[in-house]
Amino acid sequence: MINILRDIGVIARSLDSIANIEFKELNLTRGQYLYLVRIKENPGIIPDNLSEMIKIDRTTASRAIRKLEERGFIEKRSDSANKKIKRLFTTKKGDELADFIIKENEYSNEVALKGLTDEEIETFSQLLSKIKLNTERDWGFVKKGNKRTY
DSSP, rough: OOOOOHHHHHHHHHHHHHHHHHTTTOOTTTHHHHHHHHHHSSSBBBBBHHHHHHHHHHHHHHHHHHHHTTTTTTEEOOOOOOTTTTTEOOOOOHHHHHHHHHHHHHHHHHHTTOOOOOOOHHHHHHHHHHHHHHHHHHHHHHTOOOOOOO
């Protein structure tokens, strides 16, 4: 059996490792770059939605959000309708950093897809979207306390 998920894992860990090394000098560690970019792409997102988007538990997300806020990359603002809800926004400093991270992501995409035709890239993207959807469904199932049957 071909173990595609193993290869996807190697790719993900390789890119994450590169990013953690390259972004360390930017005062970002352990995937915080991912939170920052998602907040920039989704201004006003609430922490629960962010953790769900990234597929990470709330405690880990909360810790990363706090560190980004302490470093001045993001800010929390109260929701206009419900003051208990805190919405997340990037600061000017965070916007500049997120733009740099997005450029790195575009570069990594170029490197990863080198040698593939436009048609192969499109096919791969469609197949990967299906795999992602299947995995997200399973993630949601288990997240709700259910057990998968092997």
